[in-house]
Amino acid sequence: MGMEQELGQIRDAALAVIEQASDLDELEAIRVDYFGRKGQITTAMKGMSQLSNEEKPLIGKLSNEVRNAITLSLEEKQAQFEADLLNIRLKEETLDVTLQGRKLPKGSSHILTQVREEIEELFLGMGYMVVDGSEVEQDDYNFKRMNLPEDHPARDMQDTFYIGHNLLMRTHTSPVQARVMDVHDFNEGPLKMISPGKVYRRDSDDATHSHQFQQIEGLVVDHHISLADLKGTLNLFAKELFGEDREIRLRPSYFPFTEPSVEVDVSCFNCGGGGCRICKQSGWIEILGAGVVHPDVLEMSGIDSEQYSGFAFGMGIERVAMLKYGINDIRNFYQNDQRFLSQFKARG
Structure with a gap:
């Protein structure tokens, strides 16, 4: 299987698991799995040395596109989780300072x-x-x-x-x-x-x-x-x-x-x-x-x-x-x- 096809599969798989992530910890694990020292993209790019001089620019460009797509998806998912957590905190930490109101008497026309x-x-x-x-x-x-x-x-x-x-x-x-x-x-x-x-x-x-x-x-x-x-x-x-x-x-x-x-x-x-x-x-x-x-x-x-x-x-x-x-x-x-x-x- 060529590097072009491998990078495409990595991209599709990463986007799928990011979409299914349920919290920030799981999202961080996905980031490490793909971008860590032993991550899938890092490992895949080690094969760049075996490519011809004509293939290297094309695969390099493709690898950057894959990185960018996965990174953007991770950032969007992270922003969604952080917004949800903020809303939960605001709701839980709300302090009701409303004083008990006084019912105003109903008016009427002058006699x-x-x-x-x-x-x-x-x-x-x-x-x-x-x-x-x-x-x-x-x-x-x-x-x-x-x-x-x-x-x-x-x-x-x-x-x-x-x-x-x-x-x-x-x-x-x-x-x-x-x-x-x-x-x-x-x-x-x-x-x-x-x-x-x-x-x-x-x-x-x-x-x-x-x-x-x-x-x-x-x-x-x-x-x-x-x-x-x-x-x-x-x-x-x-x-x-x-x-x-x-x-x-x-x-x-x-x-x-x-x-x-x-x-x-x-x-x-x-x-x-x-x-x-x-x-x-x-x-x-x-x-x-x-x-x-x-x-x-x-x-x-x-x-x-x-x-x-x-x-x-x-x-x-x-x-x-x-x-x-x-x-x-x-x-x-x-x-x-x-x-x-x-x-x-x-x-x-």
């Missing part, structure tokens, strides 16, 4: 957010749209477009936060209604909207008053809208929000932007109308103000008051929440006392 969303969902179900507006408003939209003349007491600096000649922090969300009336296309259907949001008044904070609070105002404009439509809507609202047994009553009142105007009471949900501390023994609780939209308000938005009419209403979200859940101090909503707020998590 005022819950009440606002409950009211919004109720009116969305009746086909209303919800419209937001800017908290900084023009004097014209906040007062003039709501039929409040310049000498009306509500324009007094004691009631309103003015931040410029014609700019103020809105005192109600009615300006949103005026802006929507300006652009609404009645060819596409009646206008039915609610406008929730924060409003601001120059008021002293106490158990029932706040300089900042939230309102939801509603507006419907279409042909032949009457006070009866308003009463039916608010009657449904009261039953959905406070319970099926609730009733409402309308009392004459005055607002510049509605005529006629009414105060709306709901039968006391604590005593059922029999009289108690909450309703001051009357059986009724005042809940909101409302009325038929004043013709001048419609005309200022370019709506023909001979063809169209509407109703409007406005309520404080804090007042609704206080009545619904028996809360007696409006300041509780804004003090971030978790003992108070956590009572309403189940409703989030």
